[in-house]
Amino acid sequence: MRIFVCLGNVPDTTTKAKFTENNSVFDTTGVQWIINPWDELALTRAIELKEDANSSVEKVTVITVGTKSAEPTIRKALAIGADDAIRIDAEPNDAYAVAAQLADVLKDEDFGFVMCGIESCDYNGSAVGGMLSEFLDLPSVSAVAGVEVEGEKVSVSRTIDGGKEIINIDTPFIAIVHKGISIEPRIPAMRGIMMARKKPLNVVEASETELLTDHKSFELPQPKPPCKMIDPENVKELFDLLQNEAKIM
Amino acid sequence: MTVLVFTENWDGKFKKLSFELVSYAREVAEKLNVSVVALSIGEVDEDELKKLGDYGADKIVSITNDHLKTLDNQVYTKVISEVTQKENAKVLILSHNNTGKAIAPRLSVKLKAALGSGLIRLPSEVDPFTVYKKVFTGKAFANVILNSDIKILTLSQNSFKLISSDNKATIEEYSTDIQASDIKTKVTSTDKQTGKLLLTDAEIVVSGGRGMKSSDNWGPIEELAKLLGAATACSRPVSDEGWRPHEEHTGQTGKIIAPNLYIAVGISGAIQHLAGISSSKYIVAINIDPDAPIFEAADYGIVGDAHKILPELISIVKENLS
Known part of the structure; x- marks a missing residue:
């Protein structure tokens, strides 16, 4: 069974948000790019499944929509342990267009399931995985916090309010994953980094698609008034402020 | 239409x-x-x-x-x-x-x-x-x-x-x-706690970080939460250490919450943690380090030892809210 993992190439989570061109374009100056954190957890789980002798997973392919500038991030995924990669050559500006472009490539591929992170930490759309499922007309499970593969049989654990559900599902399907799918992302080892250079990274042309959204302008949060410091010998003051000023208690 | x-x-x-x-x-x-x-x-x-x-x-x-x-x-x-x-x-x-x-x-x-x-x-x-x-x-x-x-x-x-x-x-x-x-997705088993206040629904959240030092020190956090009708949460290092369940991890890759009041105890306030709580209406920070970034995000702050301040806060709440 082959697994696909969709990768987003996003600014490092410690990046300060800055914008140019009259606050209409994200300023990429000095930005470090990383694998979207949820996608990295998905990739980690995919590789664990490939290594597990009880599962029939034998190949992990990463796929991304991005320009050439996304290739260092893709190489990192190959270094972590993906077998090969597909880059769909387009600027990922709109979730609907990205999902359509992914679907256009994946419709001709044979796979057990596709894993997508639940959200990207740049535009926070929480959209691509679900949209991809609908474009491919495949079942999807979202908020997936675990995937088990026994031979050809796949089950997933879905987070629900106050607990979880175990779901059996026939392949092929789309798993939209969040924390719990794995806990710590795997870090590339030196051998992996060496091997990644030789692994196939196929670039394919993007299909023509419509954009449905346009990020017209950005704003930064209003600066917060300074924190009111309370004397540690007078904890009662905190209670009074919460009660009388914040009107919470 | x-x-x-x-x-x-x-x-x-x-x-x-x-x-x-x-x-x-x-x-x-x-x-x-x-x-x-x-x-x-x-x-x-x-x-x-x-x-x-x-x-x-x-x-x-x-x-x-x-x-x-x-x-x-x-x-x-x-x-x-x-x-x-x-x-x-x-x-x-x-x-x-x-x-x-x-x-x-x-x-x-x-x-x-x-x-x-x-x-x-x-x-x-x-x-x-x-x-x-x-x-x-x-x-x-x-x-x-x-x-x-x-x-x-x-x-x-x-x-x-x-x-x-x-x-x-x-x-x-x-x-x-x-x-x-x-129906292509068949639910074969459900494991659910009913009646528990969900972190995402809670109006008040009491949250602990690495500054709590050990999972054994969570008693006062739970007690304060209970008194306030609040849910408990934690920062990522705490859930990674296994001191608290992963469902409580609040931050960039954990839960994103917007309670009316978020009380951060022993949490330094890494940018990834703030991402999960920045929509809270009020933030209280209790931390021993006066330079902890959490104080930049907080509305009210106390620099001091959580192990001393929490019990005091608990008794004040008991006196005044009962």
């Missing part, structure tokens, strides 16, 4: 989140001068359904069907898109929770409708339809234009006030044709 709002229920009951959604839908409908239809899927009795009218629904479409007892994204998408078309809805509103995130993107493709997700206030304009949302996990906000005939909006929890209305909503039963074979 209508605004359609999908209202989820929990064992037949709505919660504050459902009423926030209907209140929001009402305000969007006012801007467009159209009516509000609320869609409920599952066994909900008439008195409970009527509550949706109290927040501005004009009509309630109720669907009960055994095949819809668990969430199958494909089938829910089919049903909701049917109702969207039947009601001639131009705007479809869902919560930005696990259920909304699972089905809104599918509906977007099915209806070829632009998706504005994780919204935190009303659309600023309806022509062009412009929504306002958090981006970069709260480090910035964006005005996004939705270019399609139908628009789908998902609303962040706890970001819109309840607005009561004296609407008397009509209730309409709707039946839909679903076969057992349509």
Whole structure:
């Protein structure tokens, strides 16, 4: 069974948000790019499944929509342990267009399931995985916090309010994953980094698609008034402020 | 034309989140001068359904069907898109929770409708339809234009006030044709704690970080939370160490919450943690390090040892709130 993992190439989570061109374009100056954190957890789980002798997973392919500038991030995924990669050559500006472009490539591929992170930490759309499922007309499970593969049989654990559900599902399907799918992302080892250079990274042309959204302008949060410091010998003051000023208690 | 709002229920009951959604839908409908239809899927009795009218629904479409007892994204998408078309809805509103995130993107493709997700206030304009949302996990906000005939909006929890209305909503039963074979995701077991206050629903959250030193020191956090009717949370290092369950991890890759009050104890306030809590209305920080970044995000702060301050705070709360 082959697994696909969709990768987003996003600014490092410690990046300060800055914008140019009259606050209409994200300023990429000095930005470090990383694998979207949820996608990295998905990739980690995919590789664990490939290594597990009880599962029939034998190949992990990463796929991304991005320009050439996304290739260092893709190489990192190959270094972590993906077998090969597909880059769909387009600027990922709109979730609907990205999902359509992914679907256009994946419709001709044979796979057990596709894993997508639940959200990207740049535009926070929480959209691509679900949209991809609908474009491919495949079942999807979202908020997936675990995937088990026994031979050809796949089950997933879905987070629900106050607990979880175990779901059996026939392949092929789309798993939209969040924390719990794995806990710590795997870090590339030196051998992996060496091997990644030789692994196939196929670039394919993007299909023509419509954009449905346009990020017209950005704003930064209003600066917060300074924190009111309370004397540690007078904890009662905190209670009074919460009660009388914040009107919470 | 209508605004359609999908209202989820929990064992037949709505919660504050459902009423926030209907209140929001009402305000969007006012801007467009159209009516509000609320869609409920599952066994909900008439008195409970009527509550949706109290927040501005004009009509309630109720669907009960055994095949819809668990969430199958494909089938829910089919049903909701049917109702969207039947009601001639131009705007479809869902919560930005696990259920909304699972089905809104599918509906977007099915209806070829632009998706504005994780919204935190009303659309600023309806022509062009412009929504306002958090981006970069709260480090910035964006005005996004939705270019399609139908628009789908998902609303962040706890970001819109309840607005009561004296609407008397009509209730309409709707039946839909679903076969057992349509359900491709079979739930084989459920493990759920009922009656526990969910972190995402809580109005007050008491949260501990690495500064608590050990899982053995969580007693005062739990006690304070209990006294305040609050949920407990933690920072990532705490859940990674296994001191607390992963469900409590709040931050960039954990839960994103927006309570009225967030009490951060022994949490330094890494940027990834702040991403999860920056929408809290008030933040209290208790930390031994005066330079901890949490104090830049907090409204009220105490520099000191949590092991001394928490018991004091607990006894003050006991004296004053009992």
